[in-house]
Amino acid sequence: MRAATVVPGKPERAEVSELPDPVAAQGELLVAGLLVGVCATDAEIAHEGFGRLPPGRDRMVLFHESLGRVLQAPPESGFAIGDHVVGVVRRPDPAPCEPCSNGQWDFCANGAYTERGITELDGYGSQRWTVEPEFAIRLDSALGELGVLTEPASVVAKAWDQVDRIGARTPYRPRTALVTGAGPIGLLAALIGTQRGLDVHVLDRVRDGGKPELVRDLGATYHHDLDQVPVRPDVVIECTGASGLVFEVLRRTARNSIMVLTGLSGSAKTITVPGAAINDAMVLHNSVVVGSVNGNLAHYRDAAEALAKADPEWLERLITRRVPLSSWTDALTRTPDDVKVVIDLRR
Incomplete structure (x- = not known):
């Protein structure tokens, strides 16, 4: 072979x-x-x-x-x-x-x-x-070759699972979500967000082409500038690893927000952030930031189910x-x- x-x-x-x-x-x-x-x-x-x-x-x-x-x-x-x-x-x-x-x-x-x-x-x-x-x-036989998307979908299925587990600390349910990055991981994260009935916004650098169209066809809203995002999201699924963006988004989240980090930044990179202001906002707003990598069998099954419904x-x-x-x-x-x-x- x-x-x-x-x-x-x-x-x-x-x-x-x-x-x-x-x-x-x-x-x-x-x-x-x-x-x-x-x-x-x-x-x-x-x-x-x-x-x-x-x-x-x-x-x-x-x-x-x-x-x-x-x-x-x-x-x-x-x-x-x-x-x-x-x-x-x-x-x-x-x-x-x-x-x-x-x-x-x-x-x-x-x-x-x-x-x-x-x-x-x-x-x-x-x-x-x-x-x-x-x-x-x-996999569902109807998925056919689209089943190749299962593993990346499992990564974001786990991210959403973390949102649910952490969110169980309060009866408040999220209404808005921001996904940063419109690569495969980000688009699949947005797919699951729309399947959950959330108002989903996706942020990426490109201004036109296939990515904005894919986002819009999900029923989500596409942005190429963080300042354009009109909501303070309850949930953020971060898929870029752009460390500066991570901290800038963290300053703009809603109370009781949950941010899940799925992207890697590169360990050698150093940035300057307003650490005291971010710390105060996280404490006063009950904000959570959690890293998430890989997935287990439950996440693969969740991913396969999400793809079958798409x-x-x-x-x-x-x-x-x-x-x-x-x-x-x-x-x-x-x-x-x-x-x-x-x-x-x-x-």
């Missing part, structure tokens, strides 16, 4: 490799890879050395956003041949902490988890892959470029019109 393989931090070693077809271990599913989604993490692995190779290996299969079709399934697995599935990214610590022991490996307390296509495990960027049934999610034509417009496996490295270079880029593992 063919696979997209990398050596972290050595972009010249990013290539299409011929690998032996995998053999499913007892109890595992054997899956035909259909599509993988591309995100910034993949480029960071290939170009900047993020991630770690599987032990004893000189390369690894890339990509953690998956979609495949089941080829073989044990009778007791709960899956059937032909099912469309996605594989979960993270695996719990082999000496589990309390969160990992309770199925919340997204909250791993000691950091010894592994991740498909990122940390010590092969990813899903191959024409065949195997997965344990407990780390696979069956307009498939709208979801299809999120996928702005399809790259064949034969030239997969082209997908690591973004173009101005990209929203979500996927790689077709069959080509």
Whole structure:
């Protein structure tokens, strides 16, 4: 079979490799890879050395956003041949902490988890892959290839779950939401916000093109300038990692607001903020800021449900470029019109 393989931090070693077809271990599913989604993490692995190779290996299969079709399934697995599935990214610590022991490996307390296509495990960027049934999610057959959006949707499903859990501290229910960033994560966050019946506003730098149209077609409101946003949001889902923007938005939220951070800023960057004023506002307004990364099975299931309820034509417009496996490295270079880029593992 063919696979997209990398050596972290050595972009010249990013290539299409011929690998032996995998053999499913007892109890595992054997899956035909259909599509993988591309995100910034993949480029960071290939170009900047993020991630770690599987032990004893000189390369690894890339990509953690998956979609495949089941080829073989044990009778007791709960899956059937032909099912469309996605594989979960993270695996719990082999000496589990309390969160990992309770199925919340997204909250791993000691950091010894592994991740498909990122940390010590092969990813899903191959024409065949195997997965344990407990780390696979069956999708609504009507979703078809749009199921490749499940993993990024799981990230924001977790963010909204954090909103619900923190929001349970008061009977007040949110009415307005601001999503910062109109990339795939931001647009999927906005989708879930509109499905919840909120007045959703999306902030991004671009002034025209596909992103504003996608936001408007959700029934949300698009802005390219924070000063244009006419509401003090009850909920903020931050998807840019732009640290200056994070603190500027924090000064403009409603009382009892909840901000969930999903974007990374880059640890070396330093900014100046009015720390005392922000501290006072957070204390006096009962504001909460929480970081959120990854997702567990419940979030994948929530994501699959949100995608199944969405307009498939709208979801299809999120996928702005399809790259064949034969030239997969082209997908690591973004173009101005990209929203979500996927790689077709069959080509």
